[in-house]
Amino acid sequence: MGLYDKFSRLAAERSSLQSLDPSPFGTRIDVVYSSTRGRIGGTDVILAGTNNYLGLTFDEDAIEAARHALTVEGTGTTGSRMANGSYGSHSALESELATFLNRPSVMVFSTGYVANLGIIGTLAGPREVVLLDADCHASIYDACTLGGAEIIRFHHNDAKDLERRMLRLGDRAKDALIIVEGIYSMLGDVAPLKEIVDVKRRLGGFLLVDEAHSFGVMGANGRGLAEEQDVEDDVDIILGTFSKSLAAIGGFAAGRSSEMEVLRYASRPYIFTASPSPSVVASVRSALKTIAARPQLREKLWSNAQRLYDGLAALGYSMGPRVSPVVPVMVGSKEQGVKFWRALIDQGVYVNLVLPPATPSGVTLVRCSVSAAHTSVQIDQIIEAFAALRPSLKLTA
Amino acid sequence: MFTQDVILENVLVCLRDMIPGAETVGPDSDMVDDLGLESVKMMDLLMKLEDDYDLSIPINILMDVRTPRQLAASLIGYLEKRNGPV
Numbered sequence: 001m002g003l004y005d006k007f008s009r010l011a012a013e014r015s016s017l018q019s020l021d022p023s024p025f026g027t028r029i030d031v032v033y034s035s036t037r038g039r040i041g042g043t044d045v046i047l048a049g050t051n052n053y054l055g056l057t058f059d060e061d062a063i064e065a066a067r068h069a070l071t072v073e074g075t076g077t078t079g080s081r082m083a084n085g086s087y088g089s090h091s092a093l094e095s096e097l098a099t100f101l102n103r104p105s106v107m108v109f110s111t112g113y114v115a116n117l118g119i120i121g122t123l124a125g126p127r128e129v130v131l132l133d134a135d136c137h138a139s140i141y142d143a144c145t146l147g148g149a150e151i152i153r154f155h156h157n158d159a160k161d162l163e164r165r166m167l168r169l170g171d172r173a174k175d176a177l178i179i180v181e182g183i184y185s186m187l188g189d190v191a192p193l194k195e196i197v198d199v200k201r202r203l204g205g206f207l208l209v210d211e212a213h214s215f216g217v218m219g220a221n222g223r224g225l226a227e228e229q230d231v232e233d234d235v236d237i238i239l240g241t242f243s244k245s246l247a248a249i250g251g252f253a254a255g256r257s258s259e260m261e262v263l264r265y266a267s268r269p270y271i272f273t274a275s276p277s278p279s280v281v282a283s284v285r286s287a288l289k290t291i292a293a294r295p296q297l298r299e300k301l302w303s304n305a306q307r308l309y310d311g312l313a314a315l316g317y318s319m320g321p322r323v324s325p326v327v328p329v330m331v332g333s334k335e336q337g338v339k340f341w342r343a344l345i346d347q348g349v350y351v352n353l354v355l356p357p358a359t360p361s362g363v364t365l366v367r368c369s370v371s372a373a374h375t376s377v378q379i380d381q382i383i384e385a386f387a388a389l390r391p392s393l394k395l396t397a
Numbered sequence: 398m399f400t401q402d403v404i405l406e407n408v409l410v411c412l413r414d415m416i417p418g419a420e421t422v423g424p425d426s427d428m429v430d431d432l433g434l435e436s437v438k439m440m441d442l443l444m445k446l447e448d449d450y451d452l453s454i455p456i457n458i459l460m461d462v463r464t465p466r467q468l469a470a471s472l473i474g475y476l477e478k479r480n481g482p483v
Contacts, residue, residue, distance in 0.1 A: 009430065129455075134440070150455035153444055168453045357435035 024353040035373040049352040055373020056247035062283040069282035089281045105255035112241030113139045115251030118269035124149035132179040159195035174204035182214030182225035188324030197234040206236040216245025246287045301372040311383035327368040337364035347385035405469035424466040
């Protein structure tokens with residue numbers, strides 16, 4: 001048996017969908033003009049598949065901060081914080097995030113994926129039980145597997161189902177980890193955190209919320225869904241990423257208690273990963289200040305999200321369940337989805353094609369992500385592109 | 398009550414409900430290669446079994462499971478490990 005034989009089914013399926021150029025599984029954005037405009041091949045496109053929710057990738061302050069850090073601290077740290085030491089900027093970022101989130105402890109990781117591995121994978125050992133929303137991100141599943149915990153799924157956004165499954169666990173529920181997300185990345189819906197917290201208050205357990213798509217996006221101060229639903233005190237650990245609203249790369253965990261600090265000495269993904277580069281840390285620190293100082297970015301983001309959602313819904317497309325910066329549009333079969341996605345590029349709009357099994361309920365969807373940096377004219381151009389393609393899809397609203 | 402044969406029969410019934418045209422599914426059908434069941438669907442099947450039996454069954458038992466017979470055996474093995482003979 002060959003080294004790659006076990007992937008033959010996957011390879012056959014992908015190659016059948018990959019004859020298009022550009023391919024949805026290897027899109028190359030050849031030129032990035034701004035946070036909302038780029039070029040794919042010979043076609044100029046509006047970038048609406050980026051997770052660049054606040055549009056800060058070209059923020060002048062962030063760029064200047066990164067440039068300064070490059071000059072004074074160099075291109076990389078070349079090692080892990082445990083072995084090689086932390087830079088002052090790592091600690092400063094953790095302190096600033098802790099202040100922003102009003103939490104005593106923050107740990108920074110090199111990516112959001114590693115943050116989940118490093119926190120969940122360390123806490124959820126072989127003797128623990130994790131109850132996770134069935135639609136949680138792959139990084140959360142991977143983290144649970146890494147730790148070796150027993151993994152029990154509950155139906156997506158169904159607090160009653162969570163309660164039913166906790167009751168089945170008996171006493172073990174008191175120490176279980178409950179893991180949900182803020183905004184879910186595929187359908188743009190949000191966790192019913194108040195109801196989940198109510199279950200936790202009655203049955204016990206520890207609550208971890210991954211705010212990857214909701215940090216900077218929800219809440220009066222941008223702290224995420226837990227802030228918006230006024231349950232921050234009930235969330236034991238908030239997980240987040242720097243690669244969306246903060247417009248760089250990295251991840252973090254924010255503990256409700258300083259006890260979380262012990263994980264610096266127990267979390268292998270933290271201990272054995274090179275630390276974030278100085279320029280990345282500098283741009284994140286700058287973006288965090290911007291999020292705190294400019295709530296109007298969130299207002300513009302939600303205004304754009306409402307405009308896009310309403311425009312596409314009016315065209316009769318099958319949409320996600322609520323207005324959100326993640327705007328999914330169901331597009332039928334995989335083959336239809338690939339053609340639709342390609343046609344959108346020809347119309348000057350770049351979005352993400354997402355195929356099952358990465359999508360809930362086996363649907364194929366194109367996912368638009370809205371940015372505060374999109375102009376109203378750009379949002380309308382996206383709607384016009386979808387309008388032009390509407391006759392090609394035999395779908396009902 | 399939870400014999401391997403009983404569980405296996407229920408798994409087969411569930412699979413026939415989940416997969417159109419899967420009437421010919423058998424105890425040794427490969428759920429991935431023969432039936433095209435993706436990992437998410439396997440986990441959904443397990444959730445249904447949890448509800449049918451009102452038990453907690455972690456998805457960890459799906460590791461290395463390829464056929465309905467292996468699933469039934471893995472499930473029984475887990476229950477015996479946790480609760481003793483079933």
